Amino acid sequence: MxxxxxxxxxxxxxxxxxxxxxxxxxxxxxxxxxxxxxxxxxxxxxxxxxxxxxxxxxxxxxxxxxxxxxxxxxxxxxxxxxxxxxxxxxxxxxxxxxxxxxxxxxxxxxxxxxxxxxxxxxxxxxxxxxxxxxxxxxxxxxxxxxxxxxxxxxxxxxxxxxxxxxxxxxxxxxxxxxxxxxxxxxxxxxxxxxxxxxxxxxxxxxxxxxxxxxxEQQKESSYATLDAISIQNSLELNEVEQYVKTFLNNNKISLNDIDLVVLGNNGDVEFDVYFNQVSHFFNQTPQAYFKHLSGEFYTASGFGLWMALNILKEQTVPACVKMNSIEREMYQTVLLYNQYRGKDHSLTLLKKC
Amino acid sequence: MEALKQELKEKIIAALNLEHISVEEFDDNETLFGDGIGLDSIDALELIVLLDKDYGIKLTDPKEGKTIFQSVETMANYISANRTK
Amino acid sequence: MNKRVAITGMGIISSIGNSVEENFQSLINGKTGISTIENLETIHKEVIMVGEIKLTNQQLAKQLNLSEDNNFSRTTLLGAIAVREALENANVKDINDCRSGFISATSVGGMDLNEKYFYEYYNDESLHKYINSHDAGDSSHQIADYIGLKGMVTTVSTACSSAANAIMLGCRLIQSGQLDRVIVGGTDALAKFTINGFKTLMILSDTYNTPFDNDRKGLNLGEAAAFLVLESDEIVQKNNKKVLAYVSGFGNANDAFHQTASSENGEGAFLAMQKAFKLADLKPEDINYINAHGTATPNNDLSEGRAILRIFNNKVPDFSSTKAFTGHTLAAAAAIEAVYSVLALQHNLVFPNMNFKKPMEEFNLIPQTILKEKNINHVLSNSFGFGGNCSTVIFSKSE
The missing domain is CATH 3.40.47.10 (Thiolase/Chalcone synthase)
Incomplete structure (x- = not known):
């Protein structure tokens, strides 16, 4: 494949x-x-x-x-x-x-x-x-x-x-x-x-x-490989963790393989609790956010993806997007999680190449 | 007639967002479609509405526009002969 | 990837019937759905004809047992009715019993609400519940919630080829093993927005549309929704499912010619059909019936006709456009025509191209004008949209 x-x-x-x-x-x-x-x-x-x-x-x-x-x-x-x-x-x-x-x-x-x-x-x-x-x-x-x-x-x-x-x-x-x-x-x-x-x-x-x-071809300009994407219409709050676990299992990677989690927090007290679930699950992993820079819109995750790709290329997480102080020596694998108002959940997996 | 042509040029530039063309360099006989100003079939539909709205001329078949919209000159001639407002 | 995908259920609501059976009866009895507008306020009422579903939003909501305070747009209501029938037909009891997805298609989404309340929102707070129903994706969310589907939901919007493209994505997700079952199709309600939009393009007919006729004057807009249930072979075998027909090939290409019009020689259409044949591993002579896009605009029928002549090397099988029955239902068109294609396979019938009188002067192409019975193994269905979007889907008999 x-x-x-x-x-x-x-x-x-x-x-x-x-x-x-x-x-x-x-x-x-x-x-x-x-x-x-x-x-x-x-x-x-x-x-x-x-x-x-x-x-x-x-x-x-x-x-x-x-x-x-x-x-x-x-x-x-x-x-x-x-x-x-x-x-x-x-x-x-x-x-x-x-x-x-x-x-x-x-x-x-x-x-x-x-x-x-x-x-x-x-x-x-x-x-x-x-x-x-x-x-x-x-x-x-x-x-x-x-x-x-x-x-x-x-x-x-x-x-x-x-x-x-x-x-x-x-x-x-x-x-x-x-x-x-x-x-x-x-x-x-x-x-x-x-x-x-x-x-x-x-x-x-x-x-x-x-x-x-x-x-399909790797080039000098390559940022990463897009390894997997999952889309889910709706999830209860208590189903989020299982959703992430299943995704990791399906892609044969463990929690520790993830070097950075990029979350779509937009500052809505009602729905950012979904992101808290994932943030909590990855509490030993560096985390980043981006909607404080991009604003929220239906394709704002494109800004998040653009950011994640640049982080993989530059191997450093800019201070302005860090959600915690955890760091890794190398950033190889990035997981993005996004949702809007409890709908349209997605997980995107990137790997440095 | 000169006033009408001037008015038409202004209206065409505004309606079709031809910001890169000025009234001064807009020749009366310049071909509007194809090689000249470079208008296309969507512009033709815009011009049909312009005739209707500003001069009370109704075209029902877009093909009629072909001869009328050759140039500002032909448009002005057609409008002065057929306008109802 | 060249595995065919089973269709195990279908549902439809259009101006010629509120179910698959009603649509079938209209098709075989030559009963058109084109009429003057009743449910929509527009100044063009007297000068255009449309394929309108003669049920009000209240009546549709009642059929769905929705509560009084629902905020479904007409597009969503029609979609939910068709999806419900498709699931019943496929005998799906629990939508989440395997990896199920829902891929809808729409061009206007909740435009009927947006255009109705555009200014009223500023003064009437009781209308605010409709605001989140404007966007296209929300109609899919509401339908997914209505049937309780939690998994993958998405929406295609490529103008008038949308539903064909929803079918394609659905097939590819099953073929690649990402989903076991997917409901695919499209829904679009009539709206002032589209009526006036097509009017500005001067391609609306003031009378009954006449596909492939030399004197055709343009299209009639219509409204409809139709959905197919696609299931993987594993699910079909496990549950001993009855297969109505198979999707055996599909293709999408871009004409790259004009924002709204098709190229003279129908290059995009040709490429789409070519891709579909390749994927289906079929040759043009294997096709027994073409359900053409045939909108009855001067541009489409000429362009499509030329593309068909080219790909079929001038040996064109029986073909017809069913738009004289239903009008052009935009993002739903390819879905309702998918249902008609499956009906053609099941009943061995070519449905008539009504209102045709005089062959086009540019070529010798005469559609099938009366109902014809013959053995049909493969049906090719075309759908083309703005932005040069060209799609073809091939349906094949289930034996």
Whole structure:
């Protein structure tokens, strides 16, 4: 069975993740309830005749996928697979508002087209002229994980030799408003807040895009192998430990083999208890978190994966993401655990190569 | 007619987000689709809505747009002959 | 990986019936589901026709025994009804008795709620329970919770090929041994959002859609949900399951031509069919019936027709589009057509391509226009979507 090497990455986030040393300069996102991705200059990567119609999500997706391909020195992937919780929200809202405000008259197609969930994957394919397999998953916090699982399967079964995989989510005003109403976003009066010792409900909403090149072949640019992924719709709190144990058993590794656990804590007192279970289970293992840097969104785990890959490459855990003081001499194996509001649990296993 | 052409250029640039083109360098006879300005079939649909909304001209078949949208010149001629507002 | 995957159950709700049996009766009796809109408020009511399910959300919720204060979108309600029938049909008593997954497909998700309450949310707190039902994934979570499935749940959204792609992922997860059972399919409710979206593209017909006809004027949108239960050979043998049909091959490719339109020669469609044949280890002459995508837009039928002529080397088997019955049900389309493909295999029938009169001037392709009985061993089903997404699934008889 072929292995999946991650040979190139690209990330746009709230932090300086484009053309900057790995988390050299970070800004905590815990002061505002909604945080926005730093937009790079797109003109070098996307021609003006194309960019004019592109939603933020499409631009972020094309930019980061271009970065990932470049790093992996890959001109044309065999497949493109994306994950997005909400797609290009701004255009969806724009089109919907136009329908409601103009009583269904004088509507134009551009924002409708961009609102389709698979528009990022489709436009990357169009740009690259990539005629291969092209999928988009839209399942909350496992949107990107399904894309990774699919990509890994493609390589294992030799359906593809190289796969471009990415996660994209953007913020938009109506969604922010209603998520506040539903109590999903933290109240301004509860900020600043502690992510690791939460006392209030809700999360800090963010946005971003991250892309990864998976290949069967190891290259100089290789970060790690993607060894396993598990997706689980729902778990009771007391089932989390067993879920992790089963995953480790299935992959024939022991608790001690894990050199770093990356957790998706987002500072929601109601649901971070899930992460506490895993944190407790791995209480002798170095642990890291990232949503205090990325904000929470359905494909925020892409930022976590990007971070884990960089840690494996650099062999050091930046102080700003450490959850405990335990260290290892070598970081060989990393386990990521994520969930959102008790749903869409995932475990991702990486190994240094 | 000159005023209409000027107005059209501004509207086309705004509707189609042609930020890289200025009204000054937009020639009356420049081909809008293909090699010229480089518009495509999605832009054609946007222009059909522009005709409807701003000039009260309804096209029911996107193919009709082909001759009308050749250039700003042909658009302006068609609009002045058929406008209802 | 070229192991075929067993289909052990199916469920469907569409404008031509609220169950597999009702859909079958409509198909053999030539009863269309295309009508004017009743359940949805839109100014286009008089000028378009749709494949609408004539049950209100309240009626659907009642069928599902949901409590009064449920927050299911119409997409979720339709999906849950089809999933329930599929599980009953597959005789699944305990969904968690093996490694079960659920892979749904949707394009709009809870858009019907979002568009209805977009501004009302600001003034009416009692509506806030619907907010978390907007996103596509939530409809899958709700259906999974409704059937009590705890394991892997995910959702595909690749526009109008979505459900075909859900079927593909399901098969691959079974073939690779990651799951023992997976419910795959798609669900999409009619929404003002999509009606107006397709209207801006000027591809909606103002009358009954006429697939592959020279004078076709565009598509009718529809709403539907359909799901298949796929099970591994081990589970089939262990439980002595009746196999309705097999998924024997599939393929997905990208046209990489235009954001919404298909290329002139249907390159993506050709590649998708080619991949499916390879995986199924079948040749074009093995196919007895093609359930075409056939949306009745000028662009699709020309592009698909050319791709079919090319892959079948001009020897095209009986083919039809069933969209004249149901309308184009977007992310659910490939799932309802999967059910129709299995019915074609089970009953040895080619379902008619209704409303066809005049062959297209570009080529000599004449669909099967009346119900035809003949031995059918393999059915090929096409589904294509925006973003150049092209998918083909091949279904084969169970003996």
């Amino acid at each position: 072929k292995k999946s090497f991650i040979n190139g990455v690209g990330c746009i986030s709230v932090q300086k993740t484009v053309d900057a040393a790995f988390l050299a300069e970070v800004e905590l996102t815990t002061k505002e309830s909604v945080v926005f991705a730093k937009q790079p200059s797109y003109v070098e990567v996307i021609s003006p005749s194309f960019i004019r119609r592109m939603a933020k999500g499409v631009k972020m997706g094309i930019f980061t996928s271009t970065q990932a391909l470049k790093e992996a020195n890959l001109a044309m992937p065999d497949a493109i697979i994306t994950g997005t919780g909400l797609g290009c929200l701004e255009d969806s809202e724009k089109f919907l508002k136009a329908i409601l405000d103009n009583n269904e008259q004088f509507l134009t197609p551009t924002s409708f087209i961009q609102s389709t969930h698979n528009t990022v994957a489709g436009q990357i394919a169009l740009g690259l002229q990539c005629k291969g397999y092209n999928f988009t998953y839209v399942n909350g916090a496992v949107s990107l994980e399904t894309a990774l699982l699919d990509a890994k399967l493609q390589i294992e079964t030799e359906e593809a030799h190289s796969v471009l995989v990415g996660g994209i989510d953007e913020t938009a005003q109506h969604n922010i408003d209603v998520q506040r109403m539903a109590g999903n976003i933290k109240k301004q009066e509860d900020l600043p807040c502690s992510i690791l010792e939460p006392t209030t409900k809700g999360m800090i909403l963010g946005e971003g895009a991250s892309f990864f090149v998976l290949e």
